[in-house]
Amino acid sequence: MSSVADKITQLCSWGTSRAVRIPKDLCERLGVDVGARLSMHVVHDERGSFLLVRPEGSEHRRCLDVPYVSIDDLFEGYTGDYQPSECDWGKDVGREVVE
Numbered sequence: 001m002s003s004v005a006d007k008i009t010q011l012c013s014w015g016t017s018r019a020v021r022i023p024k025d026l027c028e029r030l031g032v033d034v035g036a037r038l039s040m041h042v043v044h045d046e047r048g049s050f051l052l053v054r055p056e057g058s059e060h061r062r063c064l065d066v067p068y069v070s071i072d073d074l075f076e077g078y079t080g081d082y083q084p085s086e087c088d089w090g091k092d093v094g095r096e097v098v099e
Contacts, residue, residue, distance in 0.1 A: 022053075030055060046070075 007026060012019045027033060037056035042049055045068045 007023055009021055009023070012021070027036075032038070032055050038053050039056045041052045043052045044050075
């Protein structure tokens with residue numbers, strides 16, 4: 001995934017609503033233009049709540065909808081006996097540093 005925080009913008013008033021300007025270069029990267037319908041979702045993770053905005057009907061980047069789970073939480077209660085082992089990657093080629 002490329003940079004998450006590409007731009008900083010300001011929340012403005014638009015009638016009785018609030019508005020956020022989306023810079024043209026970000027719209028171009030998203031493939032949207034004026035009049036495009038966008039879906040908005042409030043998402044929560046370990047750092048708090050944030051607004052997720054994506055083109056309506058967009059099926060890409062669904063990974064952002066998955067809640068954050070730490071590695072400790074993921075393996076909490078795991079009782080398996082897995083032991084990592086070395087893997088033979090073959091002979092060195094090129095200029096690897098082997099210690």
